[in-house]
Amino acid sequence: DFLVALEETKPLFGVAEEEFEECTRGGLIKFSPGIDSILDVGEADIRAVREPNSAELLTTLLHGPPGSGKTALAATLALGSEFPYIKLISPKNMIGMNDAMKVQQLDKIFRDADKSVLSVVVIDDIEGLLDWVPIGPRFSNTVLSALRNWLAKVPPKGRRRLVLATTSERSVLEQLGLLRQFTGQIAVPNVNSHDDLAAVLRESGVFTDKQAIKRILAELQDTTGESEVGVGIKRILDAVTRAKQSRDAPGRFAEIVAEYVVERTGASGQ
């Protein structure tokens, strides 16, 4: 019935692939050596699950600041596994569901996964899934309970599962007792140094000439008084798009990014 199980998951596979493509549409810019190490560790876990008589269940958490690329990295790893069952669990695909419906969907996905010999389940944005709000704080108890149990429950004999999860709120997961459920953790960094930023800009297709990049870095340094950038790749790419509309695109780009830096450091600014 191994083949049957494979068959059964195939149609699901197609659907899921589409969801993952949305997350990887922007591609990966290897703006720092850290990006490759992340992929290495993730791929080792995939191998550990793929090999029979090895791990039945590994659960790996990608954590890092907002917009640092966690979802894109998890999706890339999942797609790369070529496991017969890969599936994305994301709050963005659960708008308007109440807690009971969310738990039902979670359950279905994990039960389906356990019909396949090999499966990857990506749990994206755990704090979003939990409807976490720092005020209160509030969160969904029932979703938390389902997650906790599914992270710990080993698949039936002969099946093997990899869970890749993402969060911007690692300390929250710790307080909720979820952190200790993971067998491994990977930190995802911001675009931090001027070198990182230059690497992104070179790949951006907008600020390709050296002079423009140099000017941007100089202005950024000037406005913020900081040599550290510390902004997520997502915002950097958004800033490129918005600045492009401006007559002085590089100047406007430096301005927008500077606002982000200042927001973080609390210096000057708004």
Place this chain on the structure above:
Amino acid sequence: DFLVALEETKPLFGVAEEEFEECTRGGLIKFSPGIDSILDVGEADIRAVREPNSAELLTTLLHGPPGSGKTALAATLALGSEFPYIKLISPKNMIGMNDAMKVQQLDKIFRDADKSVLSVVVIDDIEGLLDWVPIGPRFSNTVLSALRNWLAKVPPKGRRRLVLATTSERSVLEQLGLLRQFTGQIAVPNVNSHDDLAAVLRESGVFTDKQAIKRILAELQDTTGESEVGVGIKRILDAVTRAKQSRDAPGRFAEIVAEYVVERTGASGQ
């Protein structure tokens, strides 16, 4: 199916336009150069979304004190975009709805938006939508969750969306983890200086002669001991209406505005 999508949104367009007109009925008085800059930044975001192969999703927050004109400005920008789908989400149009119904309506509006190649959704008075009350504090978790996910969810391939949102409670949005979802922010100011106030009065159609204006400013300065006004444009316009009924309209106007100033500064007063 691009044309089909356009067709489909047309009837919706009409309805929405009416709603927006209610918000812009009072017109815009350009009482300070800041008003034009606001419109500039907003229009740049509109251009960034309009242009194909550029931003799929931009989300811009207009924030400022109560009655400073946020709604009128957002509505003006939305109407000016001439996008095929523009829609207003406002708590005032959701009286008597429970949270589930609100989320359903939110969902419908965003899903409809994503059928159009280009769309603007105005989310007016976010704290009102959330039924935010500082005591407790209390707010709707389910509406918050829906907003958070819709602000982050990119439209399907080939569609592009601009979200314009307004709030008088920027710090609340920060605490709720909503602020970081926005790609851009615009601050909307009060009528602050005597020059600002004079500009408003000149356009009011009531206190048109120079002497009356001069007297009003003098009396305001006298009563409050302040050269800063710091009152929203909405209250200024209301004060004009109420004072008009008085035999000594300028005197009564200065009196009413002075009460507002004193309420803010805590000096003298009630």
Place this chain on the structure above:
Amino acid sequence: DFLVALEETKPLFGVAEEEFEECTRGGLIKFSPGIDSILDVGEADIRAVREPNSAELLTTLLHGPPGSGKTALAATLALGSEFPYIKLISPKNMIGMNDAMKVQQLDKIFRDADKSVLSVVVIDDIEGLLDWVPIGPRFSNTVLSALRNWLAKVPPKGRRRLVLATTSERSVLEQLGLLRQFTGQIAVPNVNSHDDLAAVLRESGVFTDKQAIKRILAELQDTTGESEVGVGIKRILDAVTRAKQSRDAPGRFAEIVAEYVVERTGASGQ
């Protein structure tokens, strides 16, 4: 359809008038010049709404200590407006209704109001409507949300609305974010000075002779050691009724009022 709208509201008018009469049954005793100023400001707002092409929506809050006469004053103003639609919203007429039913009734009243060219809606005892309890504190979120939105929502084009609201808990309204929704505020005073009290007694129909009044004031001063009364007109009138049963009516009256004074000042007493 202007005439139709007028017609439609007429039958409602009768019902409402009865409700208002209950609030004004006791009449108004002008025990201090402040009472006339209150009526002046209120009537100015009525005029501002009555005049076409002027204010579309004015919202005025009467606030003051318990039993100071807020409801009687608001009802008197509403009846005096002679607007085609006047209506009273009061918690006393909503006993046994749950929050949803209250909001439904609120909605109906405001929607009906907006069918009339001119309307006055009296929202009596806002904290009562909200089921406000200082312990907790507790209050109805849904009623608050409905009130907040109806206070801000401008009537449809060509219709004009005046809202008169009353509260003994102005600071609570501030904490709840309701205060800033009002375009105007009027403070309603207690019976404060001995002159105020004498004026009330002269009109009471019980202690009409000068000597009795003089004795009452003297005994009050003696017992409480205070020349300030600081008691609401409602309690003063109740005390007259209760004291009337006593053999020594003036003495008993002074005694009862003294208890109220002492309760307030915390001096001597119980």
Place this chain on the structure above:
Amino acid sequence: DFLVALEETKPLFGVAEEEFEECTRGGLIKFSPGIDSILDVGEADIRAVREPNSAELLTTLLHGPPGSGKTALAATLALGSEFPYIKLISPKNMIGMNDAMKVQQLDKIFRDADKSVLSVVVIDDIEGLLDWVPIGPRFSNTVLSALRNWLAKVPPKGRRRLVLATTSERSVLEQLGLLRQFTGQIAVPNVNSHDDLAAVLRESGVFTDKQAIKRILAELQDTTGESEVGVGIKRILDAVTRAKQSRDAPGRFAEIVAEYVVERTGASGQ
């Protein structure tokens, strides 16, 4: 229809009388002059309501320590009024009802009262009705809201109502904003002095001889080191019953009462 209303309430009257008898079964022992003053003030309020063209609504609160006799006094006053409609509202007759059912019953009783020209409604043990628990604190919001509104709502024209309420938690009522709703308040005392206690014992039918009473008082003073008793009449009468079973009844009585005194003063004891 005045006579009709009277007719209608008559059958209700009988039922209520039975309820009141349960509260007055133990009789009143006038152990101190304070008991007569309480009855005097209560009867004055009854007269003020009975007389036409006088008070439409008086609401009087009997407050005092647990077991001090509040219910018995309120019931005695109500029965003595000989008003055509008298009714007891008590949590003990509402066991197993949820809040909605309680409010419904409250409403029915007050609406029925307002069909009678004259009515007395006794609201016994307000904190019990509210399911008040100091931990939390917790209480029923909906019952509170109903009580608050019924205490304030004047009867329809031509009807007059007296409300007698009891509480052991006056300060709680103050915190809940209920206290200010009452037009009058009466404090009910404990059995406080040795003279009070002796008076009770003389009427008890058990410790009738002087020597026994003297011995009891002496032993009480000895054990507690207190000349103040400070125990409710209810516990005193219970202690008589329990001690009667003992071979040394006076000694056992002194022992039991001493335990109560010590519990209150915190001296020696358990």
Place this chain on the structure above:
Amino acid sequence: DFLVALEETKPLFGVAEEEFEECTRGGLIKFSPGIDSILDVGEADIRAVREPNSAELLTTLLHGPPGSGKTALAATLALGSEFPYIKLISPKNMIGMNDAMKVQQLDKIFRDADKSVLSVVVIDDIEGLLDWVPIGPRFSNTVLSALRNWLAKVPPKGRRRLVLATTSERSVLEQLGLLRQFTGQIAVPNVNSHDDLAAVLRESGVFTDKQAIKRILAELQDTTGESEVGVGIKRILDAVTRAKQSRDAPGRFAEIVAEYVVERTGASGQ
């Protein structure tokens, strides 16, 4: 109808007796003179209720540390009363019931009791009935309210009721306002002194010879450094059972009891 009432309660009686037997299966070991005093006071209350024209309602609370024998003592007293209606209310017989069902059952039992001239109702483990949890704290408001009212409600004329209740959380009952409802209280002690413990062991049927008992006491003193035991009779009897399995039963018994002592005193230990 007195006989009818007796008849009606008879079948109930049988059922209840079975429940009580479960609580008294272990018998009573009179390990200290305190045990007899407890039974004396309880029996006096039974007599006071049994005698006509005496107490209509007595309510006695047995309070003491966990496992000190409260339930066994209350059950023994109830069975000994030989009243025609005796009934046990215990959370252990209400597993899976929601609050409404519990209150319904409570109501039925008390209403049935009031059909009998004489009744004993045992309310076992009040904090358990209330689902009391110190964290929060949490408890069932509706069960609390039902208990409070039934403890205070006097039976109908001619019927008499004794309530025996047990709790390990006397201070909780005080905070909940339940303590003052009881007409009497009895403290139940732990096995405290070495003499107490020796008495229990002598009756245990396991450690009957003097030497074994001596050794146990010595080892206990040695390990804990305490001459006070302070462990409930229930745990002592459990320790006997568990130790019996061991080759060195006395040594193992001392070990287990020492663990309990240390847990209490916080000395040495785990």
Place this chain on the structure above:
Amino acid sequence: DFLVALEETKPLFGVAEEEFEECTRGGLIKFSPGIDSILDVGEADIRAVREPNSAELLTTLLHGPPGSGKTALAATLALGSEFPYIKLISPKNMIGMNDAMKVQQLDKIFRDADKSVLSVVVIDDIEGLLDWVPIGPRFSNTVLSALRNWLAKVPPKGRRRLVLATTSERSVLEQLGLLRQFTGQIAVPNVNSHDDLAAVLRESGVFTDKQAIKRILAELQDTTGESEVGVGIKRILDAVTRAKQSRDAPGRFAEIVAEYVVERTGASGQ
């Protein structure tokens, strides 16, 4: 009907056995003498229940850090008892159940157990069953109440029950008042010393040669500066699996374990 009861439980037995096998699949590595003592104490409790006329009910709690092997040990003991009824209650088998359903299932299992003369019920991961979350804190009141009562309720006459429970949150159980319900407690340790770790590695089937083990211990000591390991057996075994994928398996193993140690001690690290 003893035989009938046995029959009835047999089919249940098979099902349960499968559940237990999942928990014991990994086998037990006796990495320290503590493991044998745990099994000894547990087996003594089994004997005490098996022997007729001895304990009717014993309840034993296995507590220890996460992943220390509590579930595997409890399951091993239960399987070893060879009692006719053994059953596992685990949150992992209750995903998607609401509180009412969980309590129903708990009830069924315990009621079924009490049909068998001898039964073992394993309550695994009590804090998970209670949906315990430290933030708030939150937990299921109804499940707690059911557990508390089932832990205390003695089986019907002639039946005997052993309950084995596991928790990583012993102090939580104490705060919830559950701890005192247990007749016995057993502490389960981490892999603590280098000797413990070496014992595990020798049995791992991966790092079998002495040199590799020596190197691992040395590197661990170097990186962490600690000679204490303090990691649960579960994580140690997971680390073996993951490291196996690496070219330098021993080095990678030391690296992963070092991360766990550092996480615990807070030294160096992430």
